[in-house]
Amino acid sequence: xxxxxxxxxxxxxxxxxxxxxxxxxxxxxxxxxxxxxxxxxxxxxxxxxxxxxxxxxxxxxxxxxxxxxxxxxxxxxxxxxxxxxxxxxxxxxxxxxxxxxxxxxxxxxxxxxxxxxxxxxxxxxxxxxxxxxxxxxxxxxxxxxxxxxxxxxxxxxxxxxxxxxxxxxxxxxxxxxxxxxxxxxxxxxxxxxxxxxxxxxxxxxxxxxxxxxxxxxxxxxxxxxxxxxxxxxxxxxxxxxxxxxxxxxxxxxxxxxxxxxxxxxxxxxxxxxxxxxxxxxxxxxxxxxxxxxxxxxxxxxxxxxxxxxxxxxxxxxxxxxxxxxxxx
Amino acid sequence: xxxxxxxxxxxxxxxxxxxxxxxxxxxxxxxxxxxxxxxxxxxxxxxxxxxxxxxxxxxxxxxxxxxxxxxxxxxxxxxxxxxxxxxxxxxxxxxxxxxxxxxxxxxxxxxxxxxxxxxxxxxxxxxxxxxxxxxxxxxxxxxxxxxxxxxxxxxxxxxxxxxxxxxxxxxxxxxxxxxxxxxxxxxxxxxxxxxxxxxxxxxxxxxxxxxxxxxxxxxxxxxxxxxxxxxxxxxxxxxxxxxxxxxxxxxxxxxxxxxxxxxxxxxxxxxxxxxxxxxxxxxxxxxxxxxxxxxxxxxxxxxx
Amino acid sequence: xxxxxxxxxxxxxxxxxxxxxxxxxxxxxxxxxxxxxxxxxxxxxxxxxxxxxxxxxxxxxxxxxxxxxxxxxxxxxxxxxxxxxxxxxxxxxxxxxxxxxxxxxxxxxxxxxxxxxxxxxxxxxxxxxxxxxxxxxxxxxxxxxxxxxxxxxxxxxxxxxxxxxxxxxxxxxxxxxxxxxxxxxxxxxxxxxxxxxxxxxxxxxxxxxxxxxxxxxxxxxxxxxxxxxxxxxxxxxxxxxxxxxxxxxxxxxxxxxxxxxxxxxxxxxxxxxxxxxxxxxxxxxxx
Numbered sequence: 030x031x032x033x034x035x036x037x038x039x040x041x042x043x044x045x046x047x048x049x050x051x052x053x054x055x056x057x058x059x060x061x062x063x064x065x066x067x068x069x070x071x072x073x074x075x076x077x078x079x080x081x082x083x084x085x086x087x088x089x090x091x092x093x094x095x096x097x098x099x100x101x102x103x104x105x106x107x108x109x110x111x112x113x114x115x116x117x118x119x120x121x122x123x124x125x126x127x128x129x130x131x132x133x134x135x136x137x138x139x140x141x142x143x144x145x146x147x148x149x150x151x152x153x154x155x156x157x158x159x160x161x162x163x164x165x166x167x168x169x170x171x172x173x174x175x176x177x178x179x180x181x182x183x184x185x186x187x188x189x190x191x192x193x194x195x196x197x198x199x200x201x202x203x204x205x206x207x208x209x210x211x212x213x214x215x216x217x218x219x220x221x222x223x224x225x226x227x228x229x230x231x232x233x234x235x236x237x238x239x240x241x242x243x244x245x246x247x248x249x250x251x252x253x254x255x256x257x258x259x260x261x262x263x264x265x266x267x268x269x270x271x272x273x274x275x276x277x278x279x280x281x282x283x284x285x286x287x288x289x290x291x292x293x294x295x296x297x298x299x300x301x302x303x304x305x306x307x308x309x310x311x312x313x314x315x316x317x318x319x320x321x322x323x324x325x326x327x328x329x330x331x332x333x334x335x336x337x338x339x340x341x342x343x344x345x346x347x348x349x350x351x352x353x354x355x356x357x
Numbered sequence: 358x359x360x361x362x363x364x365x366x367x368x369x370x371x372x373x374x375x376x377x378x379x380x381x382x383x384x385x386x387x388x389x390x391x392x393x394x395x396x397x398x399x400x401x402x403x404x405x406x407x408x409x410x411x412x413x414x415x416x417x418x419x420x421x422x423x424x425x426x427x428x429x430x431x432x433x434x435x436x437x438x439x440x441x442x443x444x445x446x447x448x449x450x451x452x453x454x455x456x457x458x459x460x461x462x463x464x465x466x467x468x469x470x471x472x473x474x475x476x477x478x479x480x481x482x483x484x485x486x487x488x489x490x491x492x493x494x495x496x497x498x499x500x501x502x503x504x505x506x507x508x509x510x511x512x513x514x515x516x517x518x519x520x521x522x523x524x525x526x527x528x529x530x531x532x533x534x535x536x537x538x539x540x541x542x543x544x545x546x547x548x549x550x551x552x553x554x555x556x557x558x559x560x561x562x563x564x565x566x567x568x569x570x571x572x573x574x575x576x577x578x579x580x581x582x583x584x585x586x587x588x589x590x591x592x593x594x595x596x597x598x599x600x601x602x603x604x605x606x607x608x609x610x611x612x613x614x615x616x617x618x619x620x621x622x623x624x625x626x627x628x629x630x631x632x633x634x635x636x637x638x639x640x641x642x643x644x645x646x647x648x649x650x651x652x653x654x655x656x657x658x659x660x661x
Numbered sequence: 662x663x664x665x666x667x668x669x670x671x672x673x674x675x676x677x678x679x680x681x682x683x684x685x686x687x688x689x690x691x692x693x694x695x696x697x698x699x700x701x702x703x704x705x706x707x708x709x710x711x712x713x714x715x716x717x718x719x720x721x722x723x724x725x726x727x728x729x730x731x732x733x734x735x736x737x738x739x740x741x742x743x744x745x746x747x748x749x750x751x752x753x754x755x756x757x758x759x760x761x762x763x764x765x766x767x768x769x770x771x772x773x774x775x776x777x778x779x780x781x782x783x784x785x786x787x788x789x790x791x792x793x794x795x796x797x798x799x800x801x802x803x804x805x806x807x808x809x810x811x812x813x814x815x816x817x818x819x820x821x822x823x824x825x826x827x828x829x830x831x832x833x834x835x836x837x838x839x840x841x842x843x844x845x846x847x848x849x850x851x852x853x854x855x856x857x858x859x860x861x862x863x864x865x866x867x868x869x870x871x872x873x874x875x876x877x878x879x880x881x882x883x884x885x886x887x888x889x890x891x892x893x894x895x896x897x898x899x900x901x902x903x904x905x906x907x908x909x910x911x912x913x914x915x916x917x918x919x920x921x922x923x924x925x926x927x928x929x930x931x932x933x934x935x936x937x938x939x940x941x942x943x944x945x946x947x948x
Contacts, residue, residue: 043782043785044789046782047782047785047786047789050786051786051789051790055798058798058799058801058802059798059801059802061802062801062802062803062804063803063804172928172931173924173928175874175931176874176878176924176927176928176931177924177927178878178881178882178885178901178920178923178924178927179882180881180882180885180901180902181901181916181920181921181923181924184901184904184905184908184916184920185916185917185920187905187908188908188913188916188917191908191909192908192909192911193911193913249418250455251451251453251455251456252455252456252457252458252459254411254416254451254456255449255451255456255457256458256469257414257416257443258414258416258443258444258448258449258451259443259444259448259449259469259470259512259516260440260443260444260445261444261469262440269458269461269469270458270461273458273460273461274458274459274460277460288788288790288791288792289791291791291793291794292791292792292793292794295791295793295794295797295886296793296882296885296886299885299886300905310793310794310797311797311886311887311888314797314798314800314801314886314888315887315888317801322797322798322801325794326790326794326798329790329791329794330789330790333788333789333790333791334789348460349460349496349498350459350496350498
């Protein structure tokens with residue numbers, strides 16, 4: 030237990046150092062951006078804004094100060110948990126992020142589970158049937174999937190299932206023109222299916238190929254040879270020895286893939302106009318919402334960090350070689 | 358009980374990436390052992406003895422091809438029969454802890470090998486091999502080398518198999534445990550079990566075996582009763598067996614000069630000829646055929 | 662006798678060469694695909710992508726294999742030009758990225774513990790934020806456009822290759838001939854240039870080629886969401902994001918062919934890279 034705490038502490042300290050660096054770099058990058066935040070804030074009404082009003086807006090957002098002063102101000106507020114106010118939504122960034130993330134987390138977790146399960150199953154099948162046509166087909170499929178642009182898959186799904194077959198709506202998280210209270214769970218689910226499928230496509234290839242390789246290594250190990258010598262074979266062999274040994278690296282990998290998951294969500298949500306954090310990222314970038322963009326950068330880093338931390342912890346908690354090794 | 362006739366094992370190997378080559382690792386090997394007997398196949402380490410065990414069990418890698426026949430209890434062992442028998446009729450005791458699933462408690466692994474009342478069988482076997490009761494809750498990485506070997510041996514005990522093939526069962530154990538384990542193999546044999554022990558440890562082999570097959574460069578050069586290994590070794594038929602016997606510390610402790618030919622050396626004549634003190638030009642011409650001399654089998658044209 | 666031997670040798674050589682032949686054929690086919698895309702992109706005239714309202718919204722035909730869009734532009738020409746642009750952007754970005762990877766990888770492995778941990782911290786830093794978010798951030802900071810995309814791609818794609826190079830150098834350092842050179846009093850720089858660089862060059866090229874697919878896919882993605890290349894460029898991301906508006910009109914060819922071609926280009930790079938690695942590093946060829 031003591032080791033565990035030490036481990037988490039070490040990881041967290043590293044994370045904090047990375048976050049601080051990240052804040053400084055992001056802020057520096059943004060402060061040198063040629064995109065005028067005031068113009069981004071005012072939008073199309075720019076023509077009607079006089080220089081006086083312009084200065085007022087700049088003062089309001091603190092844009093008249095030097096980058097260093099701005100950073101110190103922004104940084105000290107971030108330390109207090111205040112990420113500032115979003116320029117496009119005119120609401121606190123923290124609120125926007127939590128609201129959008131709530132939408133995204135459903136999408137992401139479903140896609141995450143789906144890709145993990147499908148990838149694990151087809152990877153296992155490929156390994157068990159190594160060098161047969163099944164294995165070759167799965168391998169080919171995975172390599173092709175890995176080369177496929179996500180947004181194109183999304184577009185294909187939209188064309189086939191929404192535009193052509195008319196099974197699912199074209200986009201958005203809820204039906205257009207319906208007030209929030211009237212949105213049914215059925216509606217939400219309908220709007221979730223295509224984005225989820227699209228997003229899950231990204232993870233499948235990675236997890237399947239990894240599972241396949243790991244399981245092939247396991248199947249050629251001495252302990253599987255001995256299990257065969259004891260008369261185990263086929264599914265029993267996989268269940269007793271294959272699954273046990275391959276599940277842990279697969280789950281770990283899936284947690285370590287939070288970064289791709291978040292990146293994929295940006296794309297999938299853009300294609301389907303799904304009102305999640307990914308779409309907000311794009312909006313913030315396109316419309317120059319600096320506080321929101323910075324907030325999302327920080328949030329995504331924490332998100333990725335948590336994924337990696339969980340991956341490490343699972344190994345430590347589950348693998349007896351690490352878990353019980355200490356008590357020897 | 359077990360009869361291996363003219364067994365050859367070769368591997369299809371890629372050499373320098375793209376060229377393929379057949380590598381004959383075991384050639385024309387014949388051994389037989391009756392029920393209730395212990396046969397020890399003795400040879401130096403790394404000479405491919407383990408493959409004999411894998412061939413009988415049918416767990417050779419897929420790029421291996423075998424020739425020859427194996428009979429078990431009068432039944433010819435086809436790949437299907439091997440699959441049917443292994444774990445039930447034929448049990449295998451592998452050589453190292455790597456053969457245990459690293460993520461499964463060893464007690465469970467032993468129980469998986471057992472037929473019928475597995476838990477009690479496992480506990481009995483552990484007790485017999487003087488493994489503490491809490492060992493069954495351990496994972497393989499927590500075992501010492503000797504403990505791991507005893508756990509492996511216990512899988513054979515609980516299986517109720519008629520034939521036990523043990524691959525290097527003794528190294529890493531301390532002498533008292535070796536004695537214990539060997540005694541156990543002996544008891545198994547006395548109760549009607551057949552034991553095929555593959556080892557490089559002649560001492561251990563002499564202690565319990567009834568028959569000894571001397572393995573050299575992919576084949577058995579001599580099969581002899583254990584009594585033939587005595588005195589100055591004059592009862593032995595093959596020069597290699599004699600040299601092996603004399604190399605033991607309690608005898609002359611004389612090393613054998615030279616080293617074994619590699620599988621792809623392709624010597625036309627006797628494989629031991631380059632190292633043999635008694636070699637003549639005839640030895641270089643043809644591979645010596647196995648001959649029966651004084652109730653033993655030997656591959657040497659000069660043997661008497 | 663001699664003749665007979667040659668005959669038998671020949672006979673047995675045919676199946677042996679198969680693996681290598683397959684590898685070579687796969688690579689040649691991929692290379693031909695890529696080269697024809699590039700040539701098509703360069704040679705096809707701009708007049709085919711000029712607005713031509715008479716040919717609006719045509720379904721694929723012999724004249725317009727990928728159809729035309731709502732301005733009558735030939736989609737085949739647009740796709741080829743878009744892919745050529747993507748390959749060019751990918752090439753610059755991947756080259757810059759692998760250069761960063763090599764320099765940092767060698768530094769990490771040779772310049773002492775402190776530098777090593779700083780670089781490993783840098784690797785962590787660049788992996789701590791999802792690539793796409795970093796790309797958006799950098800694109801934003803540079804005001805969008807091609808410069809932003811290239812710099813963004815170059816800055817995000819080096820960490821994995823950097824780790825590979827570092828491990829490779831570490832292993833080289835422990836080899837005997839490097840140890841001997843060191844004992845002979847050779848300068849660090851001499852060892853790096855004489856013993857390490859020659860071994861690293863193949864690694865570098867394979868890493869470079871394998872970076873391409875990622876770079877191109879990310880370029881297309883960032884352009885697709887609107888933070889990348891500007892709409893005047895004939896980029897695949899632009900074409901696909903425009904096609905979104907016409908999804909419900911049944912003009913499936915607008916999205917289908919450009920995306921499929923992008924897939925083929927990415928896959929071709931992947932095949933070349935993987936096979937090259939197999940030829941260079943036969944230990945991994947058994948996979």
